[in-house]
Amino acid sequence: MPEQDLYEKIVELAKRRGFFWPSYEIYGGVAGFYDLGPLGARLRKKIEQLWREYFIHRHQDIIVEIETPIIGPEIVYKASGHVEHFTDPIVECLKCGRKFRADHLIEEKLGIKTEGLSPEELTRLIREHDIRCPVCGGPLSEVKLFNLLFKTTIGPYSENIGYLRPEAAQGMFVSFRRVYEVMRHRLPLGIAQIGRVARNEISPRQGMIRLREFTIMEFEFFYDPENPWEGLDRYLPRVADTKLRILTAEARQRGEEKPEEYTVEEAIREGVVKVPWMAYWMAVARDFVHALGVPYENMMFEEKLPHERAHYAQQVFDQLVRVSRWGWVEVSGHAYRTDYDLSRHMKYSGHDLTVFRPYEKPKVVRVKRVVVDKAWVGRTYRSEAPRVLELLSRLSPEEVERMLREKGKVVVDGYEIPAEHVKIVEVEEKVSGRRFIPHVVEPSFGSERLLYVTLEYAYTEREGRVVLRLPRRLAPIEVAVFPLTRDERLVSKAREIRDMLVDAGFMVYYDDDGSIGRRYARVDEIGVPAAVTVDYRSLEDDTVTIRDRDTWRQVRTPISRLVDALRRFIYEGARLEELGEPVEQGSG
């Protein structure tokens, strides 16, 4: 039997111990759907909690979290451009009826890149190279575009089409106005959401990496495009020393594959990242993914080429992490969405989504105004005069000037006003502020991919068995409690300690079955950072041992100080040696 690769080892561990497995297994599974088991669900939630900590809690004066529905009416996704643009090329075997991603098929057969090619160009490649059905060898249809939105119907009327959101973003755009009001017109303003999204992939194959349904963690960060640095001064010092490893689009086009390092300020100053806040969020993203256990050197930001970008984006960086089986994999995307989405929703809804920002002091500006001789209009057009004045009021001063220059009179809808009865004057006006559509940068993270990446970077083997070195605060189960033997006195004391730790908020793994070594091995494998053992000395002096998953070293601590010791160890990064007296020992 060939050795399993790291991916296979993790998948095997995940199934056996309950991190994740394919959904609907008893029905043969459905590609692109995974369940998170008891450990996986807790790990995902802890990753989510850490994300909230990094992005929301620490920026609580500028970012808020909301929840919007997964199902949305058709018009929302017409406005967003997804009905038109959210597609993949598909091709059907004319013999067996199977369907395939046309671009993947061509890339596999010809070993070339196809991104950016049209369906017609893909069809031509298939014809020219006589690419056939990889299953039955039959001829292939023309390439068409397949829309990746899951479609449904809302309510009992079949014409009320709805879609499952492919990103949480549109919920934030559609409710931007309301949130902006609630937040008392604050800018910049981030609106975040963590929730399920669905993308009807044609034939997803990469396990947890490409899912049809997954949890997204993203926020839309709205800012004033004329003040792109606004609010940043308070936060920038936090990432002053952060180096971003960036592979720019320009470098990629030159054939470069290695990223270059930029400080956040350099990336902004040199124009590598177009929006200052975007560079800042990329720095936070780097620190966040590092906190999941990914070393900096296995992480980079890759700028997408124009044809690789989603339809709404003017600049995009994918945050990539190196994984064993697939090489560089995207774990987050950072998109400069400009005012695209708000503008589109303004147009499709007819609602004003601009914001008004008063100037510190009203500005005095010189503006042109059209002055009409109303008495003349009244005398001349009588009952129609109000209509004529209304029509004139719709003309800009520039239009009136042009007509006077070209025709010597103003003509609207057949009504004529001679030059002597209309004039352009310049007046001084106070302008109290500015109305504009905020621009948006969007950091967006895939929760399940991060979970997989976290597991892969935690996976180690020692003395022939698995030790899952998860960052302690991410461990799904925080502490194990073992009586050394099944002696009733030890069992009873161990159970008391378990109850005490549960009351203190810990997730505890209690086990009195089998040798102590086997029990340590069982909890090492699922990443429990600390194992507390009740031994015969515990009965005498009310102390227990705490064993460190990563070093297998132990210390002895009074039970009365155990809760505090474990909190410091798991959440505050204390070293084991700080928790008690070292214990002399044999093997793990």
Added chain:
Amino acid sequence: MPEQDLYEKIVELAKRRGFFWPSYEIYGGVAGFYDLGPLGARLRKKIEQLWREYFIHRHQDIIVEIETPIIGPEIVYKASGHVEHFTDPIVECLKCGRKFRADHLIEEKLGIKTEGLSPEELTRLIREHDIRCPVCGGPLSEVKLFNLLFKTTIGPYSENIGYLRPEAAQGMFVSFRRVYEVMRHRLPLGIAQIGRVARNEISPRQGMIRLREFTIMEFEFFYDPENPWEGLDRYLPRVADTKLRILTAEARQRGEEKPEEYTVEEAIREGVVKVPWMAYWMAVARDFVHALGVPYENMMFEEKLPHERAHYAQQVFDQLVRVSRWGWVEVSGHAYRTDYDLSRHMKYSGHDLTVFRPYEKPKVVRVKRVVVDKAWVGRTYRSEAPRVLELLSRLSPEEVERMLREKGKVVVDGYEIPAEHVKIVEVEEKVSGRRFIPHVVEPSFGSERLLYVTLEYAYTEREGRVVLRLPRRLAPIEVAVFPLTRDERLVSKAREIRDMLVDAGFMVYYDDDGSIGRRYARVDEIGVPAAVTVDYRSLEDDTVTIRDRDTWRQVRTPISRLVDALRRFIYEGARLEELGEPVEQGSG
């Protein structure tokens, strides 16, 4: 203008301050969908956290949480019975084409109950009473059943129908086998899930109370039907004094409307609640909803009548809470689902979902065995002998006995074996255990309804303004920090305190705009339990005042002890007076 009722007041507050509002407002809204704003999303998560605390954390040795997809393949919902049974009666106006819930229409027009009536019976009522379209007066169609599952397609093949889950439950049933393995064959075993579900209601109208998409918090609790008390002894003492207010189906049929009180043990012993664990979870549910701020007297359990129960349930109690506008509203359902779901999935998937439980010691049982004279069969039937023996082996000892008794011989498929060559013997056999399908009780909570109920019970008015008396630990924003005036020294100290509290994990509302009274009012309205004010004395002695939202009283506390004081106040139920020196004061 007539005075707003409580519901309208809450809806107004919710929109204005950001608890919730109708989704897709700029597109005119879509019935049955609500957004949770910044405050609502935090409140919902805190309710969810409390639910986890009550149901999962405190029962962590018997309940685990998982995550399964919202989208499921058709066969899952055929097996579950939802494709067949999850329907509401619908009627269409033949003139204007509008569609209505037939039962609601009849109930409104005739003031009668229609639950349990078939489409034919509803059609007859419409015809007999000449009920017409409430909008245009047109005639109505026959009543049909409308399926409430949101339907979609998975992948590019149109025949691959999928549904959005109407309950999280099926995810737990389908993956039961896997979770049971991971949990090392533990029973009883609860599998919990918190996540979105979708129900395509025909015309939802009750705001946050009836949504097409909402968050469910539920668990399937699997137990051995022959040991229904198993594991309960450890937990029962926790609810020994709990009184459940129950309105039984039998009492309802007698016309009773008032519940009776039962202790958990009485409810079990008197057979009011059929499954001991179900009664236990109802008691926990009562305490949980009480912790949201609902007094016991505004809460009860109503047993559903047979025709009101879902197709899978053998006994159902709805937990009802009294609300201002709609009277008694269901906030949780407690269903005894028997082995219905697992049995159906066994049948539809062909997978064995039974569990095997070894006896403590193998049992010795006396069993009958058929002993055939193989030599005789061999001599008599020669080449056909193996087939004859195979046929005989399929007969039970009882069948063989019957044939011998009735015919004096055994006949299978035309082959005869005379009585002298076949006999029945009794032997002792060891049986090592039992194979069975676990039974299930399911507590299921609607997250958004609980959010609404929590707001309604927190809503109070004092001196003409709103004070939202949320249980402190549920408050979306935990603490406010105000400089008394805009004096730069106060502002700067207040900001330092804000940063300190944020670092300590608090969600902080900082505000230096307007009079201190107005600022207190703003945070009272959204339920912030504690307001910290930095005044001139703070500059001298590094103390601040803490103001209690509910009493408007204040104490003075050293800044160095503030974090600890606030933790005790918000999470541990400390009284304000325990946090510092009382402050003499005027009005709030």
